[in-house]
Amino acid sequence: MKKLVIASLLIAGSLLAESGSSFENRKGVAPATDSLYLKECGSCHFAYQPGLLPSRSWVKTMEKLNDHFGTDASLEPEENKKILKYLVDNSAEKFTNYKRSKKINDSIGKNETPAAITKTGYFIKEHKGIKPKLIEQKEVKSLSNCMACHTKADKGSYSEREINIPNYGKWEDE
Ligand code: HEC
Ligand code: HEC
Structure with a gap:
């Protein structure tokens, strides 16, 4: 009996802690931290954060x-x-609770399973104002190369203030 009470207190405690964190609205996406993931999926390109795509992708x-x-x-x-x-x-x-993850997820149709972040509705909408020559230039090559413009992408941070496009500079909303 005593054990049961302790167990339920522990469960209630962890539930509280969880609901507490989900009230907090975080801005970017959760940083990628798993060392195996960083090693295996960060060798050819930037290690995209898991929170950039839904699990079915x-x-x-x-x-x-x-x-x-x-x-x-x-x-x-x-x-x-x-x-x-x-x-x-x-x-x-x-x-x-991470704003960008929610927006990406909400922009994908229930029947869609995009393999690329760059093919999601939210991503396309956010990047459609960038001139093709700024994307195609050799310092960037493609929109898949997040770190070329988002200087803190590896921290899961994509805030506009941190954007620095090669041969263009800071991004001002036009
Ligand atoms: C052998 C090289 C290689 C490895 C290793 C690799 N990728 Fe890729 N990946 C690519 C290439 C090439 C692309 C196309 C985009 C580009 O040119 O960078 C790509 C694109 C992606 C994209 C889409 C990016 C976008 O445009 O939105 C995702 C997501 C992705 N990879 C996930 C992974 C994951 C997860 C792993 C680890 C299991 C992984 N990749 C390992 C070569 C690789
Ligand atoms: C050529 C430079 C460039 C590349 C490469 C790029 N972005 Fe962006 N990104 C931008 C610009 C510029 C904006 C701001 C658009 C606006 O607000 O008008 C933006 C906006 C965003 C936003 C929304 C930020 C906000 O505060 O609303 C997210 C999230 C984002 N990018 C993620 C990514 C990810 C993930 C990748 C890689 C798969 C990527 N971007 C690649 C330039 C780039």
Whole structure:
């Protein structure tokens, strides 16, 4: 009986702590912290935060790593499983207290499973005002290269103040 009371107190305590954090509205996306993920998924490109896509997108990506945007990014089954779990546990719909994750998730239709962040409605809307020549230039190459313009992208921070586009500079809303 005593044990039961303690257990329920512990559960109530952790529920309280959780609901507390979900009231706080955080601005960017949660930073990527998993060392295996950073190593395996940050070698060819920026390690995109899990909160930039919903879990069904990550499932799709991890299922066909052998055919990954024109490259083979296959992993050992054990590593694939660990990374998939990390991505799903931290995907956009789990982090609705992070403003950008919520906006990205809300912009994707229920029947859509985009593999790319750059193909989501929210992303397209936010980036449509950038002149193609600023994107195509060699210092950037494509919109997939978040760090080229978002100087704190690796911290999960995409605030307008931190944007610095090569050969253009700070972004002012036009
Ligand atoms: C062998 C190189 C390679 C590895 C390793 C790799 N990727 Fe990629 N990935 C690419 C390429 C190439 C693209 C296309 C965009 C680009 O040119 O950077 C891409 C694009 C992506 C995109 C879409 C970005 C966008 O445009 O919105 C996601 C998401 C992604 N990768 C996730 C992962 C994950 C998760 C892993 C680890 C399991 C991973 N990648 C490992 C090469 C790689
Ligand atoms: C060529 C430079 C460039 C690249 C590359 C780029 N962005 Fe952006 N991004 C911008 C600019 C400029 C804005 C601001 C648009 C506006 O508010 O008018 C923006 C806005 C955003 C916003 C909204 C910020 C806010 O405060 O409303 C997010 C989130 C974002 N970008 C994420 C990303 C991610 C993730 C990537 C990589 C997959 C990326 N961006 C790649 C230039 C870039």
